[in-house]
Amino acid sequence: xxxxxxxxxxxxxxxxxTQLDQxxxxxxxAALVADENSLQWDDQFDVIVVGLGAAGVSAAIEAADQGSKxxxxxxxxxxxxTARSGSVMYAxxxxxxxxxxxxxDSPENMFNCLRHEVxxxxxxxxxxxxxxxxxxxxxxxxxxxxRYSGTLFASKxxxxxxxxxxxxxxxxxxxxxDATPAPRGHLADGIKRFTAFGxxxxxxxxxxxxxxxVTPIRRSRVSxxxxxxxxxxxxxxxxxxxxxxxxxxxxxLSTLAAYAQIYFAPAAKGYRKKLFAIEKHYAKxxxxxxxxxxxxxxxxxxxxxxxxxxxxxxxxRAMKLGTTGDTGSGIALGVSAGGVAERLGTATAWRFINPxxxxxxxxxxxxxxxxxxNEAMYGAVIGTRxxxxxxxxxxxxxxxxxxxxxxxxxxxxxxxxxxxxxxxxAVRTAKSADTLxxxxxxxxxxPENLKQTVADYNAAARGEQPDAFxxxxxxxxxxxxxxxxxxxMSAGKGDITSVISLGGLKVCELTxxxxxxxxxxxKGLFAAGRNAIGVAxxxxxxxxxxxxxxxxxxRAGLCASQLAQGQDIxxxxxxxxxxxxxx
Numbered sequence: 001x002x003x004x005x006x007x008x009x010x011x012x013x014x015x016x017x018t019q020l021d022q023x024x025x026x027x028x029x030a031a032l033v034a035d036e037n038s039l040q041w042d043d044q045f046d047v048i049v050v051g052l053g054a055a056g057v058s059a060a061i062e063a064a065d066q067g068s069k070x071x072x073x074x075x076x077x078x079x080x081x082t083a084r085s086g087s088v089m090y091a092x093x094x095x096x097x098x099x100x101x102x103x104x105d106s107p108e109n110m111f112n113c114l115r116h117e118v119x120x121x122x123x124x125x126x127x128x129x130x131x132x133x134x135x136x137x138x139x140x141x142x143x144x145x146x147r148y149s150g151t152l153f154a155s156k157x158x159x160x161x162x163x164x165x166x167x168x169x170x171x172x173x174x175x176x177x178d179a180t181p182a183p184r185g186h187l188a189d190g191i192k193r194f195t196a197f198g199x200x201x202x203x204x205x206x207x208x209x210x211x212x213x214v215t216p217i218r219r220s221r222v223s224x225x226x227x228x229x230x231x232x233x234x235x236x237x238x239x240x241x242x243x244x245x246x247x248x249x250x251x252x253l254s255t256l257a258a259y260a261q262i263y264f265a266p267a268a269k270g271y272r273k274k275l276f277a278i279e280k281h282y283a284k285x286x287x288x289x290x291x292x293x294x295x296x297x298x299x300x301x302x303x304x305x306x307x308x309x310x311x312x313x314x315x316x317r318a319m320k321l322g323t324t325g326d327t328g329s330g331i332a333l334g335v336s337a338g339g340v341a342e343r344l345g346t347a348t349a350w351r352f353i354n355p356x357x358x359x360x361x362x363x364x365x366x367x368x369x370x371x372x373x374n375e376a377m378y379g380a381v382i383g384t385r386x387x388x389x390x391x392x393x394x395x396x397x398x399x400x401x402x403x404x405x406x407x408x409x410x411x412x413x414x415x416x417x418x419x420x421x422x423x424x425x426a427v428r429t430a431k432s433a434d435t436l437x438x439x440x441x442x443x444x445x446x447p448e449n450l451k452q453t454v455a456d457y458n459a460a461a462r463g464e465q466p467d468a469f470x471x472x473x474x475x476x477x478x479x480x481x482x483x484x485x486x487x488x489m490s491a492g493k494g495d496i497t498s499v500i501s502l503g504g505l506k507v508c509e510l511t512x513x514x515x516x517x518x519x520x521x522x523k524g525l526f527a528a529g530r531n532a533i534g535v536a537x538x539x540x541x542x543x544x545x546x547x548x549x550x551x552x553x554x555r556a557g558l559c560a561s562q563l564a565q566g567q568d569i570x571x572x573x574x575x576x577x578x579x580x581x582x583x
Contacts, residue, residue, distance in 0.1 A: 019335050025306035028332035029224040036234050036289065039226070044289040045071045045215070046564035047557065048236060050222050051298030051330060053080030054546045055529025057205045058553030059295045059560070061144055064212040066561035068292065071215040073222055073238055075325045076254040079202050080299050081500075082546060084258055084323060086159060087191055087201035088169055089550065090543030092184040093131050095138040101152045101166055105182040107131040113172055113179035114535070121343075121538035126509040130535050130551050137550045138186065145204030147189040156360075158352035158379055159542075160187065161416055170541030171378045174470075185543050201546065217288070219243075219250050221279065222329070225294065225337050225525070226287065233337055233524035235290050239283035246282050250275065258323045261303070265319065272324050292564025293524040295556045296514070297549070300501035300530040301328025302347075311344040311503070317392045317491035318349045318383075318499035326501075330531035334505040337522055339514040342533055344503035348540035351383030351394055351489060351497050355415035355423055358406040361477040362398035363457050364489075366390040369440060369449030371457070374469040380540040383497055392491030395443060397454070402477045403430070403485040422496070429493070432483045439484045454479050502540070504532045511569050512556035521570050524563070526556035 020028060046068035049060045056072055063070045072078070092098065093107035110131040118127050142148065150165030160167040169185025190200030210216065219241040226235040241250050253275040260268035301307045302322040309316065331341050353359040353375065360376045364386075373385045386394045398406070410423055433439035436454060440447035460467035461476035491497045505527040506515045512528055513521035529549040530536075536548040559569045 020332055023307060023328055023332045023335060023341070024310070025304040026301075026327050026329045026332035027221070027223065028329050028336055031225045031227050031336045032237060033227055033229060035228060039235075039287060041235065041289045042286045043071070043215075044291065045069050046290070046292045047071075047295065047560045048073060048288055048290040048293075049295045049297060049557070050236065050333070051080060051296070051325065051529075051531070052078035052206065053082040053297060053299060053529055054202060054549030055531070055553035055556075056080070056295070056297035057202060057209055058140070058550045059297060059526075059528055059557035060209045060214045061205065061212060062554040062557030063561040064209065064214050066558060066565075068561040068564055070213070071217055071288065072209070073217040073220050073236065073288070075219070075221045075298075076323075077218055077251055078206050078216070079199055081322050081326060082202045082549070083199040084262060085201070085546065086542065087188040087198060088543035088546065089138070089141065089186045089188070089201065090169060090184050090541060090547040091134045091138040091186045092182060093134045095135045095186065096142070097138065097148045097166055097186055098182070098184075103152065103166065103182055104180070105184070107134070109179050109182060110134065110184065113170075113175050113182075116175050117170065117539045117541055117544070118535050119538050121533060122535055123509055127535060130548075133551060134547070137547070137554065140554065141201070141205065141550060144208035146201055147204070148186055149189050150187065152183060154183075155357060156354060157357070157415070158354050159416060159419060161413065162191070165189070169378075169543050171381070174374070174377055219247055220286065221283070222298070222333065223285075225333050227337055231338065231522065233290070233294050233522060235288055236294055237285055237287050239279065240286045241279060241283050246278060250278050253278070254324060261320070261323065275324065290524065292562075293526050293560035295512075295553075295560055296330040296334055296505070296525070296527040296531040297529045297553060297556075298330030298333075298531055299323070299326040300503075301331060302326050302499065302501045304328045307344075308501070312347050312499075312501065315347050315349060315387050315499045318387055318497045321498040321500050328501075330527070331503070331505055334514045334525065334527055334531065337514070337525055338516040339522060339525070339527075340506040340517050342503060342506050343537050344501075346502040346537065347384070347387075347499050348380045348502055349383035349387040349497055349499040350379045351386050352379035352419075353382065353396060353489065354379075355419060356406040356410040358402055358409055358477070359396060359398075361475060362396050362402055363454065363479060365395050365397060365445065365450060365453055366393040367395070367443075367445055369446040369453055371453055371469065374467070374471040376471055376475040378541050383499075384539070387491065387497070387499065392497070394489040394491075395445060396487045396489055397439075397450070397479060398477070398485050399479045399481045400483055400485070401481055402479070426487050426489065430485050430487045432485045434482045434484075436484055439486055443486055443488065500540075500545075501530070502537045504530055504534070504537060507532045508570075511559040512552055513559065513570065523570070526560050528552035528556040
């Protein structure tokens, strides 16, 4: 596998340019080294935010709240992949919504659950801080216009039906040995009844940022950073498409490409081709000065074909979930200034099997007839192991009673229209046979392995032996009464398997400043969201990326603003930055 870490040396521009070669397809140029007084600036700001997803808008609002003059620069109209998401924010520790709906939770309880997902992506103290600040970060988004007026959806599901604002969006019902289950998926008002996509979460935040005086600079692709001879980031250079008819065409094409990527990816490629042609023909260079710093929050790299083939080869068969801006440009900008990109080989794929509620009680096997996961786990655990370790193979095996029960429970009362239709489609592809051997032959599964796998599964379901993957007997149903059924949910079959990248720039966990390979902060450069290593950089549960975006975006926005005001935000040791002692 290709190296997952890219380091940008801080010594020469030539070396930094060489490191950019390891991040192909980003269209980022080597940083421009110049004295600030030698350049003609189109405008000047205290803080410039590059990219306006959850992290970018949070950084912009926080910096504006601190009294800074702020601008956001977005290649399109703003919103990023957050606007194409399910608008779920993973929050807990006793949020206002949890309290209103009678849910008991605490930062410690949230930490005990979430550490199983995060593991070593960030330090223990940073994860604790993330959990302790979670109620306040939820208050932050509601104070800036996002609303949560629905009820609690108490059953486990991949996405709750209309009218609910809180649900179990991760593995809260699995990690019960040291944490009390508490729903933490906060679903914003405004999601349309028949779809799981929309700007419900981020649109109010962008509106709030504009009301607070943040300057919008749209249709502008940041092509390189500008640094002074001391290596400090002092601004950006962007390729900007003007307004008018050309700007309108750019907006329409970017919107069409974003939606088509979800529903029909080949069409999205066509729209992007036309979009790139407009940028190539009409874009003009502009330069903006940043007194306090530049915050990189331009998303992941899942739509960069060159980078995904290089760093995520096992995930190629999954559907790339992102928007046109997810090319890794923000990561490349950081490397161009001497930053370090890590975990580039880390991604999360989603293979949801709920609803119907009965399917997680069945067994998932690969074509060798072997199980590889606890089927009751969150869909990203299933999907990631499916893609990374099992060649994208996912066969759901059940017997007649469980199959019929799942059909009875597949309705619009427990699932949204989109997920209901996807499950109905999967049911129609089901294959059946009177014996497991015959079923295996129909699906080209190893029959002897499948028989042994089902025998072990049934023994665990009866409580006669522990399950090899930690699945509890009450989450299992014996597979014993024919005819037996199997649904092929492998990548490219049945329901959609989506994937996003999780790698990013190494940052100071106290300030969000991008670190060089010596572990020292690059003055004037910050990263947040999927441009930075954060709590969502190891594994994923629904809403964790948005929650990390708010957490890391506010951190970067605050510190960039303080830097603009002349405060020395780097006056702590490297050790304290990476693993500060709790107060």
